[in-house]
Amino acid sequence: MTIIAARTRDSLAIVLPPVIFGVVFVALWQAWVEIEDVQPYVIPKPTAILQSLFDDPNLVTKACVVTGVNALVGLILGSILGFVGSVLTNRFRLVADLVNPLAVTVAAVPAVVIVGVLNNMYALDSQIGRRLMVSIAVFFIVFVQVTKGLRHNNPTQMELMQSYAASPRQVLAKVRVPNTMPFLFTAIRTAAPIAVIIALVSEYFGGTQDGLGTKISGSLNGSNKALGFAYVVGGSIVGLLFFAGSSLLEYLVVPWQRRRRPG
Amino acid sequence: MDTAVPNPAVVVSGVRKVFNRGATNQVDALIDIDFTVQRGEFVSLIGPSGCGKSTLLRLIADLIEPTDGTLVVNGKPAHQARLDQDYGIASQHSGLFDWRTVERNIELPLELKGWDKSRRRARSAEMLALVKLSEFATHMPWQLSGGMQQRVAIARALAAHAELLLMDEPFGALDEMTREHMQAELLRICSETGTTVVFVTHSIPEAVYLADRVVVMSPRPGRITAMVDVGLGRDRSELTREATEFFDRVTEVREALRGTHVGDPIMGVDDR
Numbered sequence: 191m192t193i194i195a196a197r198t199r200d201s202l203a204i205v206l207p208p209v210i211f212g213v214v215f216v217a218l219w220q221a222w223v224e225i226e227d228v229q230p231y232v233i234p235k236p237t238a239i240l241q242s243l244f245d246d247p248n249l250v251t252k253a254c255v256v257t258g259v260n261a262l263v264g265l266i267l268g269s270i271l272g273f274v275g276s277v278l279t280n281r282f283r284l285v286a287d288l289v290n291p292l293a294v295t296v297a298a299v300p301a302v303v304i305v306g307v308l309n310n311m312y313a314l315d316s317q318i319g320r321r322l323m324v325s326i327a328v329f330f331i332v333f334v335q336v337t338k339g340l341r342h343n344n345p346t347q348m349e350l351m352q353s354y355a356a357s358p359r360q361v362l363a364k365v366r367v368p369n370t371m372p373f374l375f376t377a378i379r380t381a382a383p384i385a386v387i388i389a390l391v392s393e394y395f396g397g398t399q400d401g402l403g404t405k406i407s408g409s410l411n412g413s414n415k416a417l418g419f420a421y422v423v424g425g426s427i428v429g430l431l432f433f434a435g436s437s438l439l440e441y442l443v444v445p446w447q448r449r450r451r452p453g
Numbered sequence: 454m455d456t457a458v459p460n461p462a463v464v465v466s467g468v469r470k471v472f473n474r475g476a477t478n479q480v481d482a483l484i485d486i487d488f489t490v491q492r493g494e495f496v497s498l499i500g501p502s503g504c505g506k507s508t509l510l511r512l513i514a515d516l517i518e519p520t521d522g523t524l525v526v527n528g529k530p531a532h533q534a535r536l537d538q539d540y541g542i543a544s545q546h547s548g549l550f551d552w553r554t555v556e557r558n559i560e561l562p563l564e565l566k567g568w569d570k571s572r573r574r575a576r577s578a579e580m581l582a583l584v585k586l587s588e589f590a591t592h593m594p595w596q597l598s599g600g601m602q603q604r605v606a607i608a609r610a611l612a613a614h615a616e617l618l619l620m621d622e623p624f625g626a627l628d629e630m631t632r633e634h635m636q637a638e639l640l641r642i643c644s645e646t647g648t649t650v651v652f653v654t655h656s657i658p659e660a661v662y663l664a665d666r667v668v669v670m671s672p673r674p675g676r677i678t679a680m681v682d683v684g685l686g687r688d689r690s691e692l693t694r695e696a697t698e699f700f701d702r703v704t705e706v707r708e709a710l711r712g713t714h715v716g717d718p719i720m721g722v723d724d725r
Contacts, residue, residue, distance in 0.1 A: 346548035352516055354565045355536045364561065368552045446551040446595045 234416040243420040250424040257402040258428045260317055261389035264324020265432070268385075269378055271325065272332025277367060280340045293333050302327075305392040320392040320401075327388045331381040332374065339373030340366050372447050375440035382432040390425060402428070460528040462617050462649040463490040463513055468522030470508055481674035482508045486522065488668060488677060492616070495643060495650045497660035499706065500670030506653045509675070510621050513651060514542055527617065538566060540617040541610025545625040547602040549594035549609075556581065556590040559609045566613060580608035583642060600631040604638065611646065618643075621653045633694075636662055640689055657710070661685075661702045662694060669709040679709035 216236050222228065223235045230238060243250060280286045304326065308319035343366065351361045393403030402425045409418030440447060468486040473479050482505040490496050498506040511517050513524055515535040526534035534540060541562075549558050559577040560568075568576070581587045584604040594602055603623055610618055624632045636659060643650055654660050660667045661683055669679040683702050685693060693699055 344546075344548065346544055346546040347550065349516055349544075350542065350548050353514055353535060353540070353542045354538060354562050356565050360565060364564075365550070368550065371552065444552075446593065 231413060231415055234419055238416040239419040239423065242414070242416045243423060249417075250420055253400065253402045253405045253421060254424045254428050256317070256398075256400045257386070257389050257393070257425070258431075260320045260392070260401065261324055261385040261428070261432065263321045264389060265328050265378070265382060265385040267321070268325035268328025268381070269332050269374070272329040272377070273336050273370075273374055275329070276333045276336035276340065276370075277362075280337060281362065286337070290334075290337055293330055293337070296330055302388060302391050303395070306395045309396050315398050317398070319397060320389055323392045324385045324388045328381045328385055331384070332377045335373045335377035335380075336370045339370030342369060342373070344369075372444045375436075375444050375447070379433070379436040379440050382436040383429045386425070386429045386432050460492075461489045461525075462492045462494070462527060463488075463651065464523075464525040465489070465509075465513070466523050466525075468509075468512060468519045468524060470505065470512060470517070471520045474520065483512075483675045485676050488680070490649060490651060492649055493647050494666065495640075495652065495664045497664035497667045498651065498653045498670065499655065499657065499660045499667055499710070500675060501672050501710070502655065504670045504672050505675030506670055507621050509670075510619050510651060510653050514540060514619050538562060538613050539615060540619050541613065541615035542619045542621075543603070543606045543610045543623045544621040545623060547594070547599075547606040549602055549605060551593070551595055554591050554593060555586065555597070555605050558594060558605060559612050562609065562613045576612055577608075580612050583611070583645065584608045584638070598631075599627055600635055603627065603635060607639065607642065611642070611648065616647070616649060618648050618650045620650060622655070623652075624659070625654075632659070633691075637689075637691070639663065644687060657703050657706050658694070658699075661699060661706055662689065667702075667706050669706060678712065679706075681706050681709060 219233075220236050223233060279289045302323065305319055305323040308322050312318045347365055348361070351365055356364070390401070390403040390406075393401045394407065398404075399408070402421055406418055406421045406425070409415070409421060412418075465486050465488050468483060469481075470483040471479060471481050486509060488496075498509060500506050508517070512519050513526060513531060515524070515526075515531040524531040527537075527539040529537075529539075549555075550561070553561065556574070556577040559580050560573040563573045563576060578587070578590070581590055584607060586601060586604055586608070589597060589601065594605065597605065606623070607618075610620075624635045627635060639650075640663065642648070650663075652660070652663055654663075661681075664683055667681040667683060668677055669681065670676065671678045681702060685696070685698055685702070
């Protein structure tokens with residue numbers, strides 16, 4: 191009983207402060223708009239945003255699904271390619287020495303503009319260009335982290351493998367690749383919210399008009415600011431879901447990470 | 454007929470090890486090392502920090518190569534003995550794999566030897582019973598205490614039927630109580646399995662309590678300065694730690710260590 195009570199108190203202590211901060215922030219926003227009589231085409235009231243969110247929940251949900259699926263497909267594809275790419279290149283020292291610095295550099299370039307090129311390669315109503323764009327961004331994040339993991343070897347474990355007369359292939363399969371798991375899932379957790387942002391921003395470079403990105407810019411440029419903000423709220427929820435999902439995945443797959451986290 | 458002749462477990466002859474040979478940071482780690490470990494014998498290697506006792510163990514394990522001299526393990530060159538997995542090794546860091554259960558950690562060397570799954574599982578169960586951790590077979594290493602992790606590491610080292618156990622301060626990171634318990638456990642395991650042990654430590658009482666023979670080494674460049682026969686018999690218990698003979702041997706080893714550097718305080722040797 192007391193343990194449960196203490197646990198509840200501990201989680202409340204973690205959850206409560208940000209919740210209170212959020213509620214106070216929204217309340218102040220509402221009060222400011224009301225008191226200063228700010229026009230709805232400048233900043234809408236939180237209540238008006240909620241109103242348009244619930245007027246037609248399908249509107250926001252549909253756009254969330256379009257962008258969310260793009261982000262998810264890109265996240266999965268990019269993670270797989272990044273992981274496989276890193277393991278394969280690092281199998282060969284020379285290739286690794288050529289590719290690794292390049293990957294670190296490219297990962298830092300704001301490459302969203304590539305989506306313009308990608309869009310031209312597929313039909314106008316295709317989502318493939320956006321998904322590929324997300325994959326590219328995720329690929330580099332995962333590639334760099336997994337490479338770090340492949341080189342992060344525990345000396346005792348490597349010596350043990352040597353004492354077992356293990357072949358380089360066995361060391362790779364039994365030690366080095368499993369050792370990358372914490373790095374892989376940290377990378378996925380980092381990449382997940384970025385995937386959503388890239389999916390959203392990709393929509394600004396042409397293609398169909400059904401995702402969160404185009405809906406937000408359309409509504410904010412038009413007169414319906416409240417609906418535009420409702421789409422922003424939808425985008426935040428998608429981003430949070432991605433972060434929560436990837437954190438849960440990390441928790442389940444690499445439970446020993448609860449004790450240690452790589453840099 | 455060769456197999457009928459009982460050959461020693463380890464024969465080290467004329468071994469010298471120089472690191473970074475010819476460079477400005479050249480280190481003469483070991484010189485003139487000659488000693489033999491008989492089958493079933495428990496030998497402790499003791500000496501001040503940096504005397505090369507760990508280097509000597511790694512040479513026996515063929516993890517590094519000697520500059521001069523030969524090492525024969527289990528009647529064959531050390532290199533061949535490593536390829537045949539003739540020895541098991543355990544060090545201060547248990548080196549358990551986080552992503553494997555306790556039993557699958559113990560089965561790793563067997564996997565590499567190509568044993569099939571049912572045979573591996575039977576052997577790991579046997580080893581877990583030996584180290585008294587049967588009920589933790591499906592636990593993850595990070596759920597165990599430090600002492601339990603070391604017991605798993607010992608079980609793993611012995612899993613492939615190794616008759617020789619090489620240990621480098623395996624209990625160095627444990628607290629005193631756990632350490633004494635682990636020492637007793639190790640002696641029990643060795644007497645049950647007839648394993649030969651080469652045990653590196655910097656604790657004099659630990660060296661004496663465990664070993665049939667203590668090999669005393671000098672500061673760098675490390676050489677063997679004394680061999681102390683412990684002669685306390687094989688039945689050792691907590692009472693052994695309080696016996697007069699035990700203290701006599703501890704004193705003998707301490708003086709042998711001191712003799713290596715008259716007048717100087719011995720750095721890095723633990724009197725506990």
